[in-house]
Amino acid sequence: MLNRETATFKRSYAEDMALYPLPLQRVTIAVIILVAFVAFPFVASVYMLGLANLIGIAALGAIGLNILVGSTGQISIGHGAFMSVGAYTAAVLSSRYGVPWWGAILGGGSMSALVGTFFGIPSLRIKGLYLAISTLAAQLIIEWVLNHVTWISGGVGAVIYVDKPSVFGLALKSNLAMYYFIYVFLAIGVVFALNILRTHIGRAFIAVRDRDVAAEIIGINIFRTKLTSFAISSFYAGVTGVLYTYYYGMANYEAFNLTISIQFLAMVIIGGLGSVLGSILGAIFITLLPIVLDTVLGSVGRMFMDAAAVASISTSLQLMLFGGLIMFFLVVEPDGLSKLWRNVKDYFRVWPFPYL
Amino acid sequence: MTEDQPRLIVEDLAKSFGGVLALSGVSLQAHPRKILSIIGPNGAGKTTLINGISGVFTPDRGKVTLDGRPISGLAPHKVARAGVARTFQNVALFGGMTVLENLMLGRNSKMRASVLSCGLFWGRAQREEISHRRQVEKFIDFLGISDIRKQPAGSLPLGLQKRVELGRALVAEPKVLLLDEPMGGMNLEEKESMARYILDVIETTDTAVVLIEHDMGVVMDISDQVIVLDQGVKIAEGTPQEVRANPTVIEAYLGQTHAA
Numbered sequence A: 001m002l003n004r005e006t007a008t009f010k011r012s013y014a015e016d017m018a019l020y021p022l023p024l025q026r027v028t029i030a031v032i033i034l035v036a037f038v039a040f041p042f043v044a045s046v047y048m049l050g051l052a053n054l055i056g057i058a059a060l061g062a063i064g065l066n067i068l069v070g071s072t073g074q075i076s077i078g079h080g081a082f083m084s085v086g087a088y089t090a091a092v093l094s095s096r097y098g099v100p101w102w103g104a105i106l107g108g109g110s111m112s113a114l115v116g117t118f119f120g121i122p123s124l125r126i127k128g129l130y131l132a133i134s135t136l137a138a139q140l141i142i143e144w145v146l147n148h149v150t151w152i153s154g155g156v157g158a159v160i161y162v163d164k165p166s167v168f169g170l171a172l173k174s175n176l177a178m179y180y181f182i183y184v185f186l187a188i189g190v191v192f193a194l195n196i197l198r199t200h201i202g203r204a205f206i207a208v209r210d211r212d213v214a215a216e217i218i219g220i221n222i223f224r225t226k227l228t229s230f231a232i233s234s235f236y237a238g239v240t241g242v243l244y245t246y247y248y249g250m251a252n253y254e255a256f257n258l259t260i261s262i263q264f265l266a267m268v269i270i271g272g273l274g275s276v277l278g279s280i281l282g283a284i285f286i287t288l289l290p291i292v293l294d295t296v297l298g299s300v301g302r303m304f305m306d307a308a309a310v311a312s313i314s315t316s317l318q319l320m321l322f323g324g325l326i327m328f329f330l331v332v333e334p335d336g337l338s339k340l341w342r343n344v345k346d347y348f349r350v351w352p353f354p355y356l
Numbered sequence B: 001m002t003e004d005q006p007r008l009i010v011e012d013l014a015k016s017f018g019g020v021l022a023l024s025g026v027s028l029q030a031h032p033r034k035i036l037s038i039i040g041p042n043g044a045g046k047t048t049l050i051n052g053i054s055g056v057f058t059p060d061r062g063k064v065t066l067d068g069r070p071i072s073g074l075a076p077h078k079v080a081r082a083g084v085a086r087t088f089q090n091v092a093l094f095g096g097m098t099v100l101e102n103l104m105l106g107r108n109s110k111m112r113a114s115v116l117s118c119g120l121f122w123g124r125a126q127r128e129e130i131s132h133r134r135q136v137e138k139f140i141d142f143l144g145i146s147d148i149r150k151q152p153a154g155s156l157p158l159g160l161q162k163r164v165e166l167g168r169a170l171v172a173e174p175k176v177l178l179l180d181e182p183m184g185g186m187n188l189e190e191k192e193s194m195a196r197y198i199l200d201v202i203e204t205t206d207t208a209v210v211l212i213e214h215d216m217g218v219v220m221d222i223s224d225q226v227i228v229l230d231q232g233v234k235i236a237e238g239t240p241q242e243v244r245a246n247p248t249v250i251e252a253y254l255g256q257t258h259a260a
């Protein structure tokens, strides 16, 4: 993922297939793990940990969505709603039935996978814009159900409050504790996605995305492949929803509306379609964009305008930038930030011998 | 299974597109370890015939059986799983994937590891990846493409792409191999090596080969049986010698190409 690969030789198929075949790569991974799980949480402020938590949760959802959109070529505008399915399943399980966190995670993920797979069924017959509309319908239907079926949402406001998860009898109340909780799931999600993509399931996804007719003729069951992708992707969405619920201490369907679905699509597009690293970069980017914008406008804008004007400009500017970036990446660099990263990497691949 | 028992039987296959009768009742039999060639001018219905066998569309009429089992009307992926592999007139490789990944895809339908096993790369998924990789490498050696195995298939010249596509069909270890103009756009040496690979296939496995090819020299040299199609109708069939001597064929097809 992060290293150059010149002058390394593989002796067995297993070695050739390893996720990180190069010794240097393994060192890099070890460093990343050390930074993520030791150094960063040690030095980060509570505020930074809060941001990191939001990024971590978003990254997990983006990785899942990217499996569907980037790798399998199916669109979903219903992912916000699939997250809410996970969120409410977990909220009901934990607040009403006292199910522990691992049960809530598995339950939320599975329920969302079930619902996502169901709404993926039309993908057999329809593609592109039509599938977009049909998943948009899923978004609206699920929102409506959560808001109106009081058995699920508990009535007024449809908000369910949830206690922080308690691991080995320890309630994860602080941002730091939640950080570890979230990033363990992110790490699992990253490895799981990378593995899926390098095995027969992932190859089938890409085959269906690139040439569905040829894929079917060489023996790939397109329907099953698409549904598998919907299932995996919405399982990720479900777990993402559960993590949001634990982090915020409540499940609220309004936090999973259409805007959220679109934001996640933006992460995937800006980060890089089909790339796990890209999903993470996209999640970082989209989460930090409004904050950076606010800070910049706050300091620069304040010189010319009053606070209210700055705030209103910031919101519209954010939307414009958002749309502009999506268009930029769709048109100019469909492989997103991950491609920009790869360009840098390719440059250094044979450095300092550019003529090799 | 005895050698003279046909592996693939096509009976009275018909298909029309809108008003165009692309195929009007064509029958054929393909035998293990034999090459059956289909020739005919452009638009004769050769590709349509192969599409009909591999389940791209449901035929209007007729029947296809593989080792006695009916396969017409099955979805394409089921036809493939039943043992029919093919290449395409306009190469249909997955251009963004490497040669190796394309070949692994040829064996995808044999891989059953669950999502969980794949996601953890543990147990069945790992075993399958390694054992199928080992099989695929045999074909990579056979086709002499080991030095390009990590290259994106789309970046290769057409001749190599056709060879890789043959590889993707072969790794499925099919009972029937359908080749739609595998030598189209190739130079003489490339045609010769492709012909050699096809002959090797029938010498080393008991695959039945159905070959569509325009190069008469190649067809006459390597075929066991030849079928001539014209406007969706089979106008002649027999050994290469018989077909070459058939007056209808000379008039309808060979005569034309020679004159042209």
Ligand SMILES: Nc1ncnc2c1ncn2[C@@H]1O[C@H](COP(=O)(O)OP(=O)(O)O)[C@@H](O)[C@H]1O
Residues within 6 Å of the ligand: B017, B020, B021, B022, B040, B041, B042, B043, B044, B045, B046, B047, B048, B049
């Ligand atoms: N999918 C299709 N839709 C409409 N017409 C088709 C289709 N496939 C083939 N045809 C028509 O059927 C006839 C036979 O085509 P084809 O089988 O490709 O010929 P060949 O492979 O012998 O050159 C042609 O007239 C072609 O235009």
Ligand SMILES: [Mg+2]
Residues within 6 Å of the ligand: B046, B047, B048, B089
């Ligand atoms: Mg043709």
